[in-house]
Amino acid sequence: MATVSFAGTTRYYAGNPVPAVDGLDLEVADGEFLVLVGPSGCGKSTTLRMLAGLEGVDGGTIHIGERDVTDLPPKERDIAMVFQNYALYPHMTVGENIGFHLKIAKMAKSERESRVREAAALLGLTDYLDRKPAKLSGGQRQRVAMGRAIVRSPQVFCMDEPLSNLDAKLRVQTRTQIASLQRRLGVTTIYVTHDQVEAMTMGDRVAVLKDGLLQQCDTPIGLFGKPANLFVAGFIGSPAMNLIVGTVSGESAEVDGSAIPLTPAQRAALTSEAVVVGVRPEGWEIKAPGDGIPATVEVVEELGSDQYLYCSTSTSRVSVDGGAPEPIAVRAPGMSPWQRGEKLGLVPVPGAVHLFDAATGARLPD
Amino acid sequence: MTSTVDERLGGPVRKPPRKPKPAPTARGFSPLRALGMAVVWLFTALNVLVLYWLVMAAFKSPIEIFTKPFALPSYWIERGQAFRNLAYAWNNAGFGRAFVITVVLVAVSSVAIVLLAAPAAYALTRLGVRGANGLTNFVAIGMGIPFQTVVIPLFIGMAELDLTNNLFGLFLIYVALSLPFTVFLLTGFFRSLPDELEEAAAIDGASPARTFFTIMLPLARGGLITALILNAIGLWNETLLSIVFLNENANFTLARALFAFNSAASYQSEYGGLVAGVAIVVLPMLVLYVLLARRIITGLTLGAGK
Amino acid sequence: MATVTAPAEGRTSSAGAHLSRKKRLFFPFFLPAVTLYVLFLLVPTVATVVLGFTSWSGAGDTPRFTGLDNYGELIASDAFRYSFLNTVLYIVAGGVGTFLLAFLFTMVLREMRGGKVVRAVLFFPNIVAPVALGMFFGIILVYRPNRQGLANYLLESVGIDAVKFLAPENITWVVTGCLIWASSGFYITILMAAVDRIPPYLYEDSDIAGATPWQKFRHVTLPLTWDVVGVAGVLWTISAIKIFELVFVLAGPGTYSPPIRSWTLGVYVFDRSFGDQGAPQYGMACAAAVVMILLVSVLVVLLRRLMRRDTIQY
Numbered sequence: 001m002a003t004v005s006f007a008g009t010t011r012y013y014a015g016n017p018v019p020a021v022d023g024l025d026l027e028v029a030d031g032e033f034l035v036l037v038g039p040s041g042c043g044k045s046t047t048l049r050m051l052a053g054l055e056g057v058d059g060g061t062i063h064i065g066e067r068d069v070t071d072l073p074p075k076e077r078d079i080a081m082v083f084q085n086y087a088l089y090p091h092m093t094v095g096e097n098i099g100f101h102l103k104i105a106k107m108a109k110s111e112r113e114s115r116v117r118e119a120a121a122l123l124g125l126t127d128y129l130d131r132k133p134a135k136l137s138g139g140q141r142q143r144v145a146m147g148r149a150i151v152r153s154p155q156v157f158c159m160d161e162p163l164s165n166l167d168a169k170l171r172v173q174t175r176t177q178i179a180s181l182q183r184r185l186g187v188t189t190i191y192v193t194h195d196q197v198e199a200m201t202m203g204d205r206v207a208v209l210k211d212g213l214l215q216q217c218d219t220p221i222g223l224f225g226k227p228a229n230l231f232v233a234g235f236i237g238s239p240a241m242n243l244i245v246g247t248v249s250g251e252s253a254e255v256d257g258s259a260i261p262l263t264p265a266q267r268a269a270l271t272s273e274a275v276v277v278g279v280r281p282e283g284w285e286i287k288a289p290g291d292g293i294p295a296t297v298e299v300v301e302e303l304g305s306d307q308y309l310y311c312s313t314s315t316s317r318v319s320v321d322g323g324a325p326e327p328i329a330v331r332a333p334g335m336s337p338w339q340r341g342e343k344l345g346l347v348p349v350p351g352a353v354h355l356f357d358a359a360t361g362a363r364l365p366d
Numbered sequence: 367m368t369s370t371v372d373e374r375l376g377g378p379v380r381k382p383p384r385k386p387k388p389a390p391t392a393r394g395f396s397p398l399r400a401l402g403m404a405v406v407w408l409f410t411a412l413n414v415l416v417l418y419w420l421v422m423a424a425f426k427s428p429i430e431i432f433t434k435p436f437a438l439p440s441y442w443i444e445r446g447q448a449f450r451n452l453a454y455a456w457n458n459a460g461f462g463r464a465f466v467i468t469v470v471l472v473a474v475s476s477v478a479i480v481l482l483a484a485p486a487a488y489a490l491t492r493l494g495v496r497g498a499n500g501l502t503n504f505v506a507i508g509m510g511i512p513f514q515t516v517v518i519p520l521f522i523g524m525a526e527l528d529l530t531n532n533l534f535g536l537f538l539i540y541v542a543l544s545l546p547f548t549v550f551l552l553t554g555f556f557r558s559l560p561d562e563l564e565e566a567a568a569i570d571g572a573s574p575a576r577t578f579f580t581i582m583l584p585l586a587r588g589g590l591i592t593a594l595i596l597n598a599i600g601l602w603n604e605t606l607l608s609i610v611f612l613n614e615n616a617n618f619t620l621a622r623a624l625f626a627f628n629s630a631a632s633y634q635s636e637y638g639g640l641v642a643g644v645a646i647v648v649l650p651m652l653v654l655y656v657l658l659a660r661r662i663i664t665g666l667t668l669g670a671g672k
Numbered sequence: 673m674a675t676v677t678a679p680a681e682g683r684t685s686s687a688g689a690h691l692s693r694k695k696r697l698f699f700p701f702f703l704p705a706v707t708l709y710v711l712f713l714l715v716p717t718v719a720t721v722v723l724g725f726t727s728w729s730g731a732g733d734t735p736r737f738t739g740l741d742n743y744g745e746l747i748a749s750d751a752f753r754y755s756f757l758n759t760v761l762y763i764v765a766g767g768v769g770t771f772l773l774a775f776l777f778t779m780v781l782r783e784m785r786g787g788k789v790v791r792a793v794l795f796f797p798n799i800v801a802p803v804a805l806g807m808f809f810g811i812i813l814v815y816r817p818n819r820q821g822l823a824n825y826l827l828e829s830v831g832i833d834a835v836k837f838l839a840p841e842n843i844t845w846v847v848t849g850c851l852i853w854a855s856s857g858f859y860i861t862i863l864m865a866a867v868d869r870i871p872p873y874l875y876e877d878s879d880i881a882g883a884t885p886w887q888k889f890r891h892v893t894l895p896l897t898w899d900v901v902g903v904a905g906v907l908w909t910i911s912a913i914k915i916f917e918l919v920f921v922l923a924g925p926g927t928y929s930p931p932i933r934s935w936t937l938g939v940y941v942f943d944r945s946f947g948d949q950g951a952p953q954y955g956m957a958c959a960a961a962v963v964m965i966l967l968v969s970v971l972v973v974l975l976r977r978l979m980r981r982d983t984i985q986y
């Protein structure tokens with residue numbers, strides 16, 4: 001097994017002066033499951049394809065273990081890749097598909113067959129070995145693609161949105177299967193997705209990318225509990241964190257009449273008078289009107305176990321993706337008696353407040 | 367206030383590389399790829415060279431053609447008669463008259479072919495008639511019949527009707543023999559058109575014939591133009607039938623004139639005129655090709671690719 | 673207001689009426705084309721088959737039924753034997769050469785920049801009249817000490833002895849070469865159009881597997897373009913069977929037929945019917961034309977058999 005490290009890795013595409021991946025520094029530990037997540041076009045696939053050797057590297061290096069693989073052709077990197085659309089060969093049977101890489105590597109037929117059989121058994125594909133991919137369901141195809149990767153016993157797995165062609169229910173099932181398979185095999189894995197739930201549930205660590213720049217790489221808990229900047233704060237968590245603009249006055253930040261205290265370190269780190277206060281939906285305490293930020297319930301979303309209230313306020317808010325600001329989301333216990341149009345007051349629970357510099361987007365020290 | 371977060375603040379502006387690095391896959395050496403590369407470039411260079419040779423030779427004297435194949439023409443240019451070869455072919459070898467005849471014959475025939483083939487292709491694909499597939503195959507078989515196998519009975523029949531050595535007779539034959547390919551090509555185009563417009567027209571009460579002329583024909587315009595061009599190219603180059611059916615200089619098409627000129631020119635060592643004749647036949651196609659390469663290539667390969 | 677169902681019913685019945693009106697259009701649209709097709713292609717083909725059993729020297733003579741005599745005579749004649757064998761040679765050797773070249777190109781052109789331009793250049797000979805090609809090659813390949821054609825000029829300039837390309841013993845191979853040169857562009861284009869439809873990720877996966885260009889061709893390109901290769905093979909066969917102008921012009925003096933060693937079936941039919949020497953032998957020519965049809969049918973059926981395979985579904 002091996003570690004993977006990117007150092008200043010940069011990739012340009014022809015005709016675009018802005019790099020698709022820009023000076024990526026990332027260390028992946030041996031046996032780790034690292035998820036790359038970010039919005040569409042942020043450079044996740046490009047990163048993965050550079051690691052696989054399908055894309056050139058314009059700056060920086062990539063190491064697998066001790067080896068500098070920056071300029072090695074894919075086959076010498078000892079990696080396996082699962083493509084989004086699985087890249088199964090339509091004219092080969094499942095068995096031939098799984099064994100294709102071994103055949104190219106000139107492995108003896110008997111050994112090849114036993115390894116294919118083993119991989120098929122592991123993935124529950126034994127009954128389908130003689131079928132062509134066109135006659136398989138989406139989930140089965142996905143498993144064939146997985147089989148083709150694990151049969152090589154490579155040092156690194158690269159997976160590019162391997163679940164995005166499955167329906168929601170199957171995706172949840174397969175998600176756990178892949179995660180447990182990876183833990184069992186202990187192969188270092190880089191997994192690309194744009195689905196933050198997938199990222200949070202599967203990864204040992206999650207790296208968030210935006211516009212080719214690494215925003216933060218941390219454990220799911222770290223990302224959720226201490227987002228490094230506004231982008232990560234808004235991207236991770238569902239419903240998203242409420243990001244409210246406040247102004248610094250004296251020793252605290254002022255939001256619609258309520259004051260949130262700032263430590264001296266926080267005040268020192270600020271570059272302007274504007275601060276962004278982030279509170280997750282579960283970080284609110286619901287009070288009577290007049291207490292805290294005045295709000296009006298617009299929509300009630302009853303999930304049974306929980307209830308989400310979407311409230312309008314007179315605060316100004318930050319929208320991470322540039323769209324219109326959404327109403328403030330508040331989590332209430334399930335089956336609460338809230339009605340549309342009701343007025344209430346919102347107070348952030350102490351310790352649940354995230355503070356960011358509005359000008360730079362960076363998190364203020366805690 | 368709504369602000370978008372953007373971390374890309376300031377910093378030194380880095381220059382992107384002029385050419386992104388290719389993937390490492392493309393860099394490994396493979397003898398087969400090297401061979402392929404060499405052959406591709408050799409082949410391409412040869413084609414370009416040959417075309418250069420042809421165009422240059424059309425302005426050269428026979429001695430220059432054979433002793434200085436790559437030099438620029440000089441003999442006739444020094445004598446102030448740069449276009450002497452072309453003029454010779456055009457006036458003395460009858461290419462001028464043949465050119466006019468060919469342009470008219472090719473244009474009229476191509477239009478007639480498309481006018482006949484388009485309704486037939488429409489009938490075979492869009493009218494929901496049972497057995498249409500079988501009939502399409504029946505027509506397509508015609509593409510596999512070599513002209514040599516029909517030329518004798520055709521000649522006898524046309525002679526009966528006094529239509530040999532007659533441009534109208536050749537026109538009829540050109541039209542009829544080009545139909546299988548054209549119908550087959552156009553069925554592909556008509557089949558690819560969407561149903562909705564036709565249905566909408568039917569609901570609006572347009573008659574089927576009207577639907578065909580006002581909706582389907584304009585929609586298939588691309589296909590019709592392609593068919594027109596491909597037929598024009600084919601007929602421009604057609605030789606066998608023109609040799610069999612035309613035997614008087616006054617009626618010659620270009621390919622026929624070139625065929626007749628070949629032996630005369632070799633006897634008189636009139637290679638300059640001969641190359642000029644070849645150029646007169648080839649260059650209009652080259653111009654057409656440069657203008658319409660994409661359309662011609664996709665059209666000609668369409669039937670095969672499907 | 674009428675009931676809700678009324679307009680719907682009205683529409684279905686009018687759609688039915690529309691369909692039958694549409695069907696009435698079939699004959700006016702289809703008949704003109706098919707009439708010409710039958711009159712000018714099918715009837716003459718049948719006539720050729722019938723005339724193949726007769727002896728007839730054209731105007732002033734009446735056809736006499738002679739049964740299979742023409743075919744016996746064909747088999748006994750050197751001219752026909754050369755014609756037949758040369759035709760088969762052009763189809764097979766020219767076909768193998770053209771397709772090998774096309775396959776080699778598909779391996780390279782897929783990932784080559786400027787590939788589109790290269791394809792357009794290679795395709796060009798296909799829209800040049802075969803007579804013009806023949807004459808052009810005739811001038812390029814001519815052997816005449818001190819005034820060599822381009823090919824021998826190049827050979828001599830690198831110190832190789834000039835070759836009598838157009839001598840009867842060489843002409844078949846020279847024509848095969850010219851044929852490959854002129855037609856490979858077409859087949860390269862057809863095959864490349866099919867190769868371009870193969871999803872790029874399959875090649876990426878074989879890159880990861882470490883496949884060589886040959887392995888990619890063998891395991892990915894060829895199986896996934898098999899259908900198109902089959903169709904292209906059929907197209908090749910039906911176009912190669914009629915080779916005539918190129919040989920006629922390249923191998924001979926131009927106005928009358930070249931030496932029989934270079935003949936093809938197309939030349940044979942022409943020589944026996946419209947050639948300038950002696951009385952026409954329409955019966956023999958028709959018999960040879962029937963051989964052409966039989967040959968093309970057998971080859972096409974054989975090819976389809978050979979290439980048959982399950983269709984690929986993605």
Ligand SMILES: Nc1ncnc2c1ncn2[C@@H]1O[C@H](COP(=O)(O)OP(=O)(O)OP(=O)(O)O)[C@@H](O)[C@H]1O
Pocket residue numbers: 013014016020038039040041042043044045046047194
């Ligand atoms: N072959 C290419 N040529 C030019 N630009 C490209 C190419 N491939 C990707 N890009 C650009 O590079 C950027 C990053 O693309 P990439 O495919 O890595 O995004 P991604 O994060 O995988 O997005 P998605 O979630 O939509 O798959 C995008 O802006 C894209 O437009």
Ligand SMILES: [Mg+2]
Pocket residue numbers: 044045046160
């Ligand atoms: Mg992607």
